[in-house]
Amino acid sequence: MTWLVIGGLVVVLLLAFFIGRRTGTRLALKRVRQYARNPESSDAEADHPGRYRAALIVNPTKADVRRLASTAEAICRFEGWSPPLVLETTLDDSGEGAAVRALDEGVDVVIAAGGDGTIRAVASALAGTSTPMGIVPLGTGNLLARNVDIVLDKTEWALRIALWGRNRYIDVGTAKLAEDGDSHVFTVMTGLGFDAAVMADTNSDLKSRVGWLAYVEAGSRKLAGRPSHVKVTYDNDYRISARVRSVLGGNCGKLQGGLQLLPQAVIDDGMLDVLIVSPKNIGQWVGVLASIVGRRATKGLHTDIRKCQKVVIESKDELDVQLDGDALGRSGYLEMEVMPSALTVRVPTVEQRRQIRAEAWPV
Ligand SMILES: [Mg+2]
Missing domain, CATH: 3.40.50.10330 (Probable inorganic polyphosphate/atp-NAD kinase; domain 1)
Incomplete structure (x- = not known):
């Protein structure tokens, strides 16, 4: 008592x-x-x-x-x-x-x-x-x-x-949808494919009511798509071909709920972290999710991350593109480059x- x-x-x-x-x-x-x-x-x-x-x-x-x-x-x-x-x-x-x-x-x-x-x-x-x-x-x-x-x-x-x-000098990324196209600035992540399709398809009314859960709703509708054949060229040099659902270039990788999509990404290292997501079915999506939640996406299940200063993604299909969550339309070409320490942010x-x-x- x-x-x-x-x-x-x-x-x-x-x-x-x-x-x-x-x-x-x-x-x-x-x-x-x-x-x-x-x-x-x-x-x-x-x-x-x-x-x-x-x-x-x-x-x-x-x-x-x-x-x-x-x-x-x-x-x-x-x-x-x-x-x-x-x-x-x-x-x-x-x-x-x-x-x-x-x-x-x-x-x-x-x-x-x-x-x-x-x-x-x-x-x-x-x-x-x-x-x-x-x-x-x-x-x-x-x-x-x-x-x-x-x-x-x-x-x-x-x-x-x-x-x-305090002034902190951070990198920004630039993205182009054509070799001679306009350059768009992004501060967090730009993506081609699944992530952008989800952003483009997220219901804005639902988003204002339930926040990020609206992305989950749109995501679940998009999971069962088919992969696209892409060529990814890193720093004008190393090239790979893959069948992917999404390619994402990021300056920093922290998402809502403490999730780290790009665990090695540093906002001022003068590098982009490029994530390739390549599951072929729902079962493999579970592997992707486990890799991201476990912060093992760098060499995860159907995920791969590589650092570079510039990346060019060429796809046979036209895919959705998003910049920091803004839908930018569809394209078969996406070029991303880092501008080191280009922006001063008060932290x-x-x-x-x-x-x-x-x-x-x-x-
Ligand atoms: Mg970086």
């Missing part, structure tokens, strides 16, 4: 401790917002504009733009930055045009707020420049954010990391990581 009472007390104390911490963060954020609304501080702001200015590029289908903009403005003022330049993505411009405009305005950081599609579009404009990209992950996959350890579901923290985080500092773990907003 005594133990039961002691146990109960411990639980109550632990609960009080964690709730207290959470409330502490909330109070701090409330103070940030009050500070931003305070007319005196606004006047002071007008007299002494901040040294730095950020641009915030928001996908309006993923967030309440006014709310996010007011949070960003509050945090910028609190941190001594000028109010941010807020731009929205549209059907015609998924973020690249907005990012070019932000660069023209000479901002110090461009924050992409949206899913992997928005991040990819903003990264396309920033790659090759020295302006860093901040990330506010608002999508289903948020794969780049996962791969550079940006907090998910904590918008205020993601904004703060964008302002005061959390050691101190920020500690503060996020402790839920302690610095004031």
Whole structure:
């Protein structure tokens, strides 16, 4: 009985401790917002504009733009930055045009707020420049954010990391659907075949309701397809022929749920990890899945991964192509190349990581 009472007390104390911490963060954020609304501080702001200015590029289908903009403005003022330049993505411009405009305005950081599609579009404009990209992950996959350890579901923290985080120089990939075709930037993975067919066929309504499970639903409908004959040429030199379901080139390999699709992939090693998936029936798909879950896809069951700087995939069939989850159409040719250290991304500092773990907003 005594133990039961002691146990109960411990639980109550632990609960009080964690709730207290959470409330502490909330109070701090409330103070940030009050500070931003305070007319005196606004006047002071007008007299002494901040040294730095950020641009915030928001996908309006993923967030309440006014709310996010007011949070960003509050945090910028609190941190001594000028109010941010807020731009929205549209059907015609998924973020690249907005990012070019932000660069023209000479901002110090461009924050992409949206899913992997928005991040990819903003990264396309920033790659090759020295302006860093901040990330506010608002999508289903948020794969780049996962791969550079940006907090998910904590918008205020993601904004703060964008302002005061550490600069990390990462590689980006470029993909072309024809030898003389346009070059498209990707930051995570580009694929030809099964993975792209799944992305193209995923029901977007279902995706907004059940998240990544929508991919599983589409995937299960596509499993029983037939393999395609492809030629894969690595670094203009080594060539293989194979019957495959999917060829995927990745800059980094962490997926949702802690899955590592490309266990050896490093985001800044100047290399692409190219995964070939070649099961011929449902039974062999089980082997593929086991290899991926067991992080043995490098020499797994019906999977193979090779590192290179450039890869060309030629297929007799026209296959679906996806870039960071965006369907790009069908093609019998896909060329991917790495641009080493082409993009600067703001990632959390050691101190920020500690503060996020402790839920302690610095004031
Ligand atoms: Mg790499």
